[in-house]
Amino acid sequence: MWENTGDFEFRAWADTLRDASGAAIFSDRQNISNALDLDCDGRLDLMIGRLDGTVSRYEATKLQGEGVPTFELLDDTFEEIRIVAQITPSARHGANTLVFHDADGDDDPDLFWGDFFEPGLLLIENRGTCDAPDLTGAPQPFPLxxxxxxxxxxxxxxxDVDGDGGLDLLMGVLGGAFNANATTADNLLYFExxxxxxxxxTRRYLTQIxxxxxxxxxVLDLDGDGDPDLVVSNKIDPDDLSTSRLHVLENTGASGDPAFRLGGTLDVRGAYHNAPAFGDLDGDGRPDLVLGTWRDELRYLRNEAGPDGSVRFAMVDSAFVTLTRGSNATPALGDLDGDGDLDLLVGESSGHINFYRNEGSPSSPRFVLVSDEWGGIKAERRSVPALADWDRDGNLDLLLGSEREGVRLFLGEGAAQEPRFxxxxxLLPPDRAPAYSAPLPVDLDGDGDLDLMVGGVGGGLYYFERAGAP
Known part of the structure; x- marks a missing residue:
């Protein structure tokens, strides 16, 4: 419990809520509870939804303003409420959220319920009074x-979202039993x-990436205007659940002051968990695309750019490289042996790094596996490598993202032909980085050093500006 000390500041007030005997009060970890003065007696009531679809009611033993409250259990099946979704072949109940709000303006709080097995939002109208609530009615889908x-x-x-004095509704979609992939972007609904x-x-109240x-x-200059644009892939595209997509964010800003707008998608489809890496593989001066997928293969697409410099990718090989193990192939390109061509690192689900040396010609790459446990470097799960000269010493360095370990940095040392990392x-500890961190070192502000952009499990991007010397 945190106390509001004013000016949007909170301080820890109690480590956990407790009953009158001092025992901790537990809620199922998937459930979101609510506290309010339900019966207008000046004491907080703590309402906890349970996985069996019932509601437990606790009441504070102190009046509001008398210090940290303790609570007494009044009813483990409040008002005999039992929210059960009728899903074939049998009724189910599960993780839930509840909140109280006077929806009909009759000066008593009504109950709103969201449930893992319920595609809608349920309303139980309070048909009683402020000091004698009655929530025994049947749940109704909302808005009515x-x-x-x-x-x-x-x-x-x-x-009050729009400042007109009326209370509006914001509804987050945590994703339940009805195809959660469909609401990974349409997940914050605003009702006026x-x-x-x-x-x-709107179903996308926050207009962020x-x-x-x-x-x-x-990063890639997609339109030939000399500034860096962004390409951002996903696991499954919320607008087309049959594939992953490569979303284009066009840089419309000035040098050193980037600004991005959504510019559609690249015409690359046909797999889940697309993970892009760009580099000139055929010696024509144009960046080609190596694309990781959720399976164990990587695809090679040649850049057949038009005369205006804009990119257009054509499939050369849909199984250009096949991993020896693992899935969720995530590539990074860089010259790791000092011979002037691009070699390939691949992260994957086991957490190991796979190193493929380019033994082809300048116009025709051929990647040969050197090690599927390269350098002894390993993430706990889902390794995501990125290569760049982070410390500006002329050697490539390795940034490594993963499922839960933040972003790690390995500095390249030794000769270019045989680097050690x-x-x-x-760079980012786990508490500052998103889950499934995908690092991208890039100089977006034009100050000559590399900043850090990180993709995460939620589908957004985190941007960290470099401060101080490399």
Whole structure:
């Protein structure tokens, strides 16, 4: 519990909520509880939804303002509520969220319920009074005139979003039993309250970069204007669940002051978990594409750019490289043996790094496996490598993302023909990095040093500006 000390500042007030005997009060970890003065007696009531679809009610033993409250259990099956979704072949219940709000303006709080096995938002109207609540009625889909449907596990909250004095509804979609991949981007719904009715205005209230899930960024000058654009892939595209897509973010800003706008997608389809790496593999001066997939193969697409310099990729080989083990192939290109051509590192689900040396000609690459446990470097799971001269000493360095370990840095030392990579302090510890971190070192602000962009499990991008010497 945190106390509001004013000016949007909070301080820890209690390590956990406890009952009158001092025992900790537990909630199922998937459930979102709610606290309010339900019966207008000046004491907080703690309402906890349970996995069996029931509600437990606790009441504080102190009046509000008398210090950290302790709670007494009043009812383990409050109002005999039992939310059970009727799903063939049998009824189910599961993780849930609950919140109270006076939706009908009769001065008593009504109950809103979201559930893993419920695609909508349920309302149980309070038919009693402030000091004698009655929530025994049947749940109704909400909004009443046009019920919302999502992938399920909906989490509502009410507040004055538009500043007109009325309480509107924001609803997060945590993703339940009804194809959660479909709502990895359409996951924050805004309903405006208009004369007592709640009208859906948008399913994407926050207009930030969001490609769905497991964003993997890469940088490339896509339109030939000399500044870096971004290509961001995903696990499964929320607008087309049959594939992953490569989303284009065109840089429309000035040098050193980038600004990005969504510019559609590259015409590359046919696999899940696309992970791009760009580099000139055929010696024509144009960046080609090596594309990792959720399987164990990587694809090679040649850049057949038009006269205006814009890129256009054509498939050369859909199984250009096949891993010896693992899946979720994630490539990085760089000259690791000092012979002037691009070699290949591949991260994958086991956490190891696979090294393929380029033994082809300048116009026709041929990658040969050197090691599938390269350098003894390993992430716990889902290794995501990136190569760049991070410390500006002329040697390539390795940045390594993973499922839960943040972003690690390995500095390249020794001769260019036989580099060694030595781990230093983490660039981003786990508590500062998203899960499934996909690092991209890039100088977006034009100051001559590399900053860090990181894709994450939520489908967004994190940007960290470099501070101080490399």
């Amino acid at each position: 005139h046009d019920p919302v449907r999502t992938s399920g596990y909906n989490a509502p909250t009410f507040g 309250q208009v004369e007592g009715r709640y009208e859906l205005r 969001d490609v769905g899930s497991e964003a993997t960024p890469a 030595v781990e230093t302090d983490r």
